[in-house]
Amino acid sequence: MQMDNKRQTVRDNYARIASEIAEAAVKSGRKPEDIAFMAVTKTVDPELVNESIDCGIALLGENRVQEWQSKREAYRAGIPVDFIGALQSNKVKYLMGQIRLIHSVDRLSLAQEIDRQAEKHGIVQDILLEVNIGGEDSKSGTAPSELPALLEQVKAFSHVNVKGLMTIPPPCSDDRYLAAMEELFLRTKETDPALMQILSMGMSDDYAAAILHGSNLVRVGSALFGARDYSKVH
Ligand SMILES: *Cc1c(COP(=O)(O)O)cnc(C)c1O
Numbered sequence: 001m002q003m004d005n006k007r008q009t010v011r012d013n014y015a016r017i018a019s020e021i022a023e024a025a026v027k028s029g030r031k032p033e034d035i036a037f038m039a040v041t042k043t044v045d046p047e048l049v050n051e052s053i054d055c056g057i058a059l060l061g062e063n064r065v066q067e068w069q070s071k072r073e074a075y076r077a078g079i080p081v082d083f084i085g086a087l088q089s090n091k092v093k094y095l096m097g098q099i100r101l102i103h104s105v106d107r108l109s110l111a112q113e114i115d116r117q118a119e120k121h122g123i124v125q126d127i128l129l130e131v132n133i134g135g136e137d138s139k140s141g142t143a144p145s146e147l148p149a150l151l152e153q154v155k156a157f158s159h160v161n162v163k164g165l166m167t168i169p170p171p172c173s174d175d176r177y178l179a180a181m182e183e184l185f186l187r188t189k190e191t192d193p194a195l196m197q198i199l200s201m202g203m204s205d206d207y208a209a210a211i212l213h214g215s216n217l218v219r220v221g222s223a224l225f226g227a228r229d230y231s232k233v234h
Helices: 001-029 046-055 065-074 091-092 108-121 144-155 177-189 207-210
Strands: 036-040 059-060 081-083 101-105 123-129 160-167 199-201 219-220
Touching: 001 036, 001 046, 001 177, 001 207, 036 046, 046 065, 046 177, 059 207, 065 091, 091 108, 101 160, 108 123, 108 144, 108 160, 144 160, 144 177, 144 199, 144 207, 160 177, 177 199, 177 207, 207 219
Parallel strands: 036 059, 036 219, 059 081, 081 101, 101 123, 123 160, 160 199
Antiparallel strands: none
16 A cells, blocks of 8 residues: 555544544543543554554554664654553663553563662653453463452552553453453452552454443554554564
């Protein structure tokens, strides 16, 4: 596809998704602006990412440290970036002071390293704890039963702020995992309301359903930018 056509497709996709997000927000008793619409940029040409920003995208999600580093200069200045991918402890240092929110904290050792590096940089890093709500072996995330203990330990760090939870549910034809995650989020919020402000849940296939189950941050890639072409990633 020609670049002009691709840009038009992003504009059309943005308009459609934004209106579906707004509709789901209202249906769930909230306002459209209560839901953050993140553009997930992996494999996407920075020109198209900028097109989405021109449409109204106000938050980017990056999966890989290296890919983000190679593309960041090409993004519109000032756009906030979240890190949503699997994160190795030895890469944490590259994110400090650059990333609004790290969504993928799934183990104590990673939280510990973020705390250590944040202290070194004189910042407090906002994070989400990632939950493996489907209990899949192949996926990262803490088991729901281990969340309370992890939260207790991470709460003790002075350079890490827990802002909520993130999940990537298994593909599923019904809402059971979204409902389970909503339940876990609300239960955790009862004991720690200040720490449970963000529920990062919902991707291209389920963002509207996720919002109906309490998500206030949806991470959308292929529905916005089209199918990913991994051959182009260096
Ligand atoms: C790739 C990715 C997304 C977006 O996936 P789509 O199905 O293309 O919307 C969302 N969250 C995470 C963590 C991802 O890695």
